[in-house]
Amino acid sequence: MNSIIIPTPLRKFTGGAGLFESTADSVKGLLDDLVSAHEGLRQHLFDNDGDLRSFIRVYVGDEDIHELDGTATALTGNTEVSIIPAIAGGIA
Amino acid sequence: MTTASPQASGWSPLGHLGKPTGAHSAHSGKFHKDALPLRVSFDVLETMKSNSLAAYPGEGCGFLLGTDGPEGRVIRQAIEVDNAAGEDQLRRFQMSPLDFLKAERSAAREGLEVLGIFHSHPDHRAIPSTHDLHGALPHLSYVILAADGSGSAPEVVEVRSWQLDTERIFSEETLLSHRTPSQSH
Numbered sequence: 001m002n003s004i005i006i007p008t009p010l011r012k013f014t015g016g017a018g019l020f021e022s023t024a025d026s027v028k029g030l031l032d033d034l035v036s037a038h039e040g041l042r043q044h045l046f047d048n049d050g051d052l053r054s055f056i057r058v059y060v061g062d063e064d065i066h067e068l069d070g071t072a073t074a075l076t077g078n079t080e081v082s083i084i085p086a087i088a089g090g091i092a
Numbered sequence: 093m094t095t096a097s098p099q100a101s102g103w104s105p106l107g108h109l110g111k112p113t114g115a116h117s118a119h120s121g122k123f124h125k126d127a128l129p130l131r132v133s134f135d136v137l138e139t140m141k142s143n144s145l146a147a148y149p150g151e152g153c154g155f156l157l158g159t160d161g162p163e164g165r166v167i168r169q170a171i172e173v174d175n176a177a178g179e180d181q182l183r184r185f186q187m188s189p190l191d192f193l194k195a196e197r198s199a200a201r202e203g204l205e206v207l208g209i210f211h212s213h214p215d216h217r218a219i220p221s222t223h224d225l226h227g228a229l230p231h232l233s234y235v236i237l238a239a240d241g242s243g244s245a246p247e248v249v250e251v252r253s254w255q256l257d258t259e260r261i262f263s264e265e266t267l268l269s270h271r272t273p274s275q276s277h
Contacts, residue, residue, distance in 0.1 A: 044229065055226070082193075089221060090184030
Protein backbone atom coordinates (compact mmCIF):
# COMPACT_ATOMS: atom_id res chain seq x y z
CA MET A 1 0.00 0.00 0.00
CA ASN A 2 1.30 3.45 -0.94
CA SER A 3 0.33 6.57 0.96
CA ILE A 4 0.11 10.27 0.26
CA ILE A 5 0.34 13.04 2.85
CA ILE A 6 -2.15 15.90 2.47
CA PRO A 7 -1.07 19.43 3.53
CA THR A 8 -3.15 20.96 6.32
CA PRO A 9 -5.12 23.52 4.23
CA LEU A 10 -6.38 20.76 1.90
CA ARG A 11 -7.55 18.48 4.71
CA LYS A 12 -10.89 20.31 4.66
CA PHE A 13 -11.54 18.23 1.54
CA THR A 14 -10.58 14.91 3.12
CA GLY A 15 -12.70 15.13 6.26
CA GLY A 16 -9.60 16.14 8.21
CA ALA A 17 -7.56 13.12 7.17
CA GLY A 18 -3.88 13.84 6.62
CA LEU A 19 -3.09 10.52 4.97
CA PHE A 20 -4.63 8.71 2.01
CA GLU A 21 -3.70 5.17 1.02
CA SER A 22 -4.01 3.36 -2.28
CA THR A 23 -2.65 0.34 -4.07
CA ALA A 24 -1.90 2.42 -7.21
CA ASP A 25 1.53 1.70 -8.64
CA SER A 26 2.35 5.18 -9.95
CA VAL A 27 2.13 8.77 -8.74
CA LYS A 28 -0.55 9.46 -11.35
CA GLY A 29 -2.59 6.47 -10.17
CA LEU A 30 -2.26 7.54 -6.57
CA LEU A 31 -3.34 11.13 -7.34
CA ASP A 32 -6.25 9.86 -9.48
CA ASP A 33 -7.43 7.63 -6.63
CA LEU A 34 -7.11 10.54 -4.21
CA VAL A 35 -9.22 12.99 -6.23
CA SER A 36 -11.77 10.28 -7.07
CA ALA A 37 -12.23 9.66 -3.35
CA HIS A 38 -12.23 13.39 -2.50
CA GLU A 39 -13.62 15.17 -5.56
CA GLY A 40 -13.33 18.65 -4.00
CA LEU A 41 -9.55 18.36 -4.17
CA ARG A 42 -9.45 18.01 -7.94
CA GLN A 43 -9.67 21.67 -8.98
CA HIS A 44 -7.07 22.69 -6.42
CA LEU A 45 -4.52 20.09 -7.51
CA PHE A 46 -5.19 20.09 -11.27
CA ASP A 47 -5.83 22.85 -13.80
CA ASN A 48 -8.58 22.81 -16.43
CA ASP A 49 -6.36 20.74 -18.76
CA GLY A 50 -5.96 18.07 -16.11
CA ASP A 51 -2.31 18.93 -15.48
CA LEU A 52 -0.93 19.27 -11.99
CA ARG A 53 -1.03 22.96 -11.02
CA SER A 54 2.44 24.45 -11.26
CA PHE A 55 2.63 25.41 -7.58
CA ILE A 56 1.64 21.95 -6.39
CA ARG A 57 4.80 19.92 -5.83
CA VAL A 58 4.74 16.19 -5.32
CA TYR A 59 7.57 14.41 -3.55
CA VAL A 60 8.27 10.68 -3.49
CA GLY A 61 10.15 10.30 -0.27
CA ASP A 62 12.54 13.26 -0.33
CA GLU A 63 12.62 13.66 -4.12
CA ASP A 64 10.56 16.04 -6.22
CA ILE A 65 8.83 14.05 -9.00
CA HIS A 66 10.27 16.60 -11.46
CA GLU A 67 13.63 14.97 -10.72
CA LEU A 68 12.12 11.53 -11.32
CA ASP A 69 9.61 10.56 -14.02
CA GLY A 70 6.99 13.16 -13.18
CA THR A 71 3.54 11.77 -12.50
CA ALA A 72 4.61 8.56 -14.32
CA THR A 73 7.01 7.82 -11.44
CA ALA A 74 6.48 4.21 -10.38
CA LEU A 75 5.67 3.36 -6.77
CA THR A 76 6.96 0.09 -5.42
CA GLY A 77 4.67 -0.28 -2.43
CA ASN A 78 4.92 1.20 1.07
CA THR A 79 6.14 4.42 -0.51
CA GLU A 80 5.31 7.75 1.09
CA VAL A 81 4.30 10.51 -1.28
CA SER A 82 3.78 14.14 -0.17
CA ILE A 83 1.80 16.99 -1.69
CA ILE A 84 3.56 20.22 -0.82
CA PRO A 85 2.37 23.62 -2.06
CA ALA A 86 4.91 26.15 -3.30
CA ILE A 87 2.63 29.16 -2.77
CA ALA A 88 3.35 31.99 -5.16
CA GLY A 89 1.93 35.25 -6.43
CA GLY A 90 2.80 38.86 -6.92
CA ILE A 91 1.62 42.17 -8.18
CA ALA A 92 2.32 41.57 -11.87
CA MET B 93 -25.47 33.37 23.76
CA THR B 94 -23.69 36.70 23.77
CA THR B 95 -20.31 37.41 22.35
CA ALA B 96 -18.14 40.35 23.29
CA SER B 97 -17.68 42.71 20.37
CA PRO B 98 -14.19 42.73 18.90
CA GLN B 99 -13.77 46.41 19.73
CA ALA B 100 -14.78 45.85 23.35
CA SER B 101 -11.92 43.41 23.79
CA GLY B 102 -9.42 45.77 22.17
CA TRP B 103 -9.60 44.34 18.66
CA SER B 104 -9.83 46.97 15.94
CA PRO B 105 -10.44 46.48 12.23
CA LEU B 106 -7.51 47.09 9.92
CA GLY B 107 -7.62 48.23 6.32
CA HIS B 108 -6.27 51.59 5.24
CA LEU B 109 -3.55 52.65 7.65
CA GLY B 110 -2.76 55.88 5.84
CA LYS B 111 -3.10 57.26 2.36
CA PRO B 112 -4.21 54.70 -0.24
CA THR B 113 -1.74 53.82 -2.96
CA GLY B 114 -2.55 54.99 -6.47
CA ALA B 115 -2.04 51.76 -8.37
CA HIS B 116 -4.67 49.05 -8.48
CA SER B 117 -4.47 45.29 -8.86
CA ALA B 118 -6.20 43.47 -11.67
CA HIS B 119 -8.34 41.34 -9.36
CA SER B 120 -11.06 43.17 -7.46
CA GLY B 121 -12.32 40.43 -5.11
CA LYS B 122 -15.47 40.68 -2.98
CA PHE B 123 -16.27 40.93 0.69
CA HIS B 124 -17.32 37.77 2.50
CA LYS B 125 -19.70 39.31 5.02
CA ASP B 126 -20.55 36.03 6.73
CA ALA B 127 -16.96 34.94 7.24
CA LEU B 128 -15.56 34.95 10.74
CA PRO B 129 -12.92 37.61 11.39
CA LEU B 130 -9.21 36.94 11.35
CA ARG B 131 -7.44 38.26 14.44
CA VAL B 132 -3.72 38.98 14.42
CA SER B 133 -1.82 40.00 17.54
CA PHE B 134 0.02 43.31 17.69
CA ASP B 135 3.36 41.48 17.50
CA VAL B 136 2.31 39.51 14.42
CA LEU B 137 1.13 42.70 12.73
CA GLU B 138 4.43 44.42 13.52
CA THR B 139 6.40 41.44 12.16
CA MET B 140 4.43 41.51 8.90
CA LYS B 141 4.88 45.26 8.54
CA SER B 142 8.62 45.23 9.25
CA ASN B 143 9.06 42.32 6.83
CA SER B 144 7.22 44.25 4.10
CA LEU B 145 9.30 47.37 4.66
CA ALA B 146 12.60 45.45 4.79
CA ALA B 147 11.73 43.73 1.50
CA TYR B 148 10.71 46.98 -0.25
CA PRO B 149 10.94 47.52 -3.22
CA GLY B 150 10.69 43.72 -3.41
CA GLU B 151 7.89 41.56 -2.03
CA GLY B 152 8.21 40.06 1.45
CA CYS B 153 6.36 36.94 2.58
CA GLY B 154 5.82 34.47 5.40
CA PHE B 155 3.50 31.99 7.08
CA LEU B 156 0.84 32.65 9.73
CA LEU B 157 0.33 30.11 12.50
CA GLY B 158 -2.53 30.10 14.95
CA THR B 159 -5.69 28.51 16.24
CA ASP B 160 -9.07 28.15 14.54
CA GLY B 161 -12.05 28.30 16.90
CA PRO B 162 -15.77 29.07 16.94
CA GLU B 163 -15.09 32.83 16.98
CA GLY B 164 -12.68 32.69 14.09
CA ARG B 165 -8.98 32.40 13.57
CA VAL B 166 -6.39 33.90 15.88
CA ILE B 167 -2.90 34.26 14.44
CA ARG B 168 -0.27 33.90 17.15
CA GLN B 169 2.94 33.60 15.17
CA ALA B 170 4.34 34.93 11.91
CA ILE B 171 7.24 33.07 10.33
CA GLU B 172 9.15 35.18 7.83
CA VAL B 173 10.64 33.23 4.91
CA ASP B 174 12.89 34.12 2.02
CA ASN B 175 11.20 35.18 -1.17
CA ALA B 176 12.37 32.44 -3.56
CA ALA B 177 11.34 34.37 -6.67
CA GLY B 178 14.94 35.44 -7.28
CA GLU B 179 15.32 38.35 -9.67
CA ASP B 180 11.53 38.52 -10.05
CA GLN B 181 10.94 39.44 -6.42
CA LEU B 182 10.25 43.08 -7.27
CA ARG B 183 6.88 41.90 -8.58
CA ARG B 184 6.54 38.28 -7.47
CA PHE B 185 6.84 36.13 -4.37
CA GLN B 186 7.52 32.42 -4.16
CA MET B 187 7.49 30.34 -0.99
CA SER B 188 9.63 27.22 -1.21
CA PRO B 189 8.06 23.80 -0.57
CA LEU B 190 10.75 23.19 2.06
CA ASP B 191 9.70 26.32 3.96
CA PHE B 192 6.08 25.13 3.84
CA LEU B 193 7.13 21.79 5.37
CA LYS B 194 9.11 23.58 8.08
CA ALA B 195 6.13 25.81 8.90
CA GLU B 196 3.80 22.80 9.15
CA ARG B 197 6.23 20.97 11.43
CA SER B 198 6.74 24.06 13.59
CA ALA B 199 2.98 24.52 13.89
CA ALA B 200 2.52 20.88 14.92
CA ARG B 201 5.18 21.25 17.64
CA GLU B 202 3.48 24.38 19.02
CA GLY B 203 -0.04 22.98 18.91
CA LEU B 204 -0.92 25.44 16.15
CA GLU B 205 -1.96 25.21 12.49
CA VAL B 206 -0.69 26.90 9.35
CA LEU B 207 -3.75 29.10 8.81
CA GLY B 208 -2.44 31.65 6.38
CA ILE B 209 0.33 33.45 4.64
CA PHE B 210 1.24 37.10 4.30
CA HIS B 211 2.95 38.95 1.51
CA SER B 212 3.48 42.54 0.46
CA HIS B 213 2.45 44.48 -2.63
CA PRO B 214 5.02 47.23 -3.15
CA ASP B 215 3.28 50.37 -4.47
CA HIS B 216 0.07 48.42 -5.17
CA ARG B 217 -3.20 47.96 -3.32
CA ALA B 218 -3.65 45.12 -0.81
CA ILE B 219 -5.92 43.27 -3.23
CA PRO B 220 -5.16 39.80 -4.66
CA SER B 221 -3.70 39.85 -8.15
CA THR B 222 -4.23 37.34 -10.93
CA HIS B 223 -0.84 35.84 -10.04
CA ASP B 224 -1.89 35.50 -6.41
CA LEU B 225 -4.95 33.58 -7.57
CA HIS B 226 -2.95 31.14 -9.72
CA GLY B 227 -0.67 30.10 -6.86
CA ALA B 228 -3.22 30.02 -4.06
CA LEU B 229 -4.72 27.35 -1.84
CA PRO B 230 -8.27 27.44 -0.41
CA HIS B 231 -8.96 27.78 3.32
CA LEU B 232 -5.78 29.79 3.93
CA SER B 233 -6.00 33.42 4.98
CA TYR B 234 -4.03 35.64 2.61
CA VAL B 235 -2.94 38.81 4.39
CA ILE B 236 -1.67 41.39 1.92
CA LEU B 237 0.21 44.52 2.98
CA ALA B 238 0.46 47.50 0.64
CA ALA B 239 3.88 49.12 1.01
CA ASP B 240 4.00 52.65 -0.36
CA GLY B 241 7.35 54.12 -1.31
CA SER B 242 6.19 57.53 -2.54
CA GLY B 243 7.29 59.32 0.62
CA SER B 244 10.73 59.84 2.11
CA ALA B 245 10.66 56.29 3.51
CA PRO B 246 8.42 53.33 2.59
CA GLU B 247 5.40 52.79 4.81
CA VAL B 248 2.66 50.18 5.07
CA VAL B 249 -0.56 51.95 4.14
CA GLU B 250 -3.07 49.12 3.89
CA VAL B 251 -3.44 45.63 5.38
CA ARG B 252 -6.28 43.36 4.26
CA SER B 253 -7.02 39.64 4.42
CA TRP B 254 -8.57 37.35 1.83
CA GLN B 255 -9.56 33.72 1.50
CA LEU B 256 -9.91 31.61 -1.61
CA ASP B 257 -13.21 29.76 -1.63
CA THR B 258 -13.84 26.30 -3.01
CA GLU B 259 -14.71 27.84 -6.40
CA ARG B 260 -11.28 29.50 -6.47
CA ILE B 261 -12.60 33.03 -5.93
CA PHE B 262 -10.99 35.37 -3.38
CA SER B 263 -13.28 36.93 -0.79
CA GLU B 264 -12.20 39.49 1.78
CA GLU B 265 -12.46 38.69 5.49
CA THR B 266 -12.52 41.17 8.36
CA LEU B 267 -9.03 41.62 9.77
CA LEU B 268 -8.73 42.66 13.41
CA SER B 269 -5.68 43.56 15.45
CA HIS B 270 -4.63 45.43 18.56
CA ARG B 271 -3.47 49.02 18.26
CA THR B 272 -0.96 48.73 21.12
CA PRO B 273 1.28 45.91 22.41
CA SER B 274 -0.34 45.92 25.87
CA GLN B 275 -3.70 44.84 24.47
CA SER B 276 -2.14 41.64 23.14
CA HIS B 277 -1.12 40.43 26.61
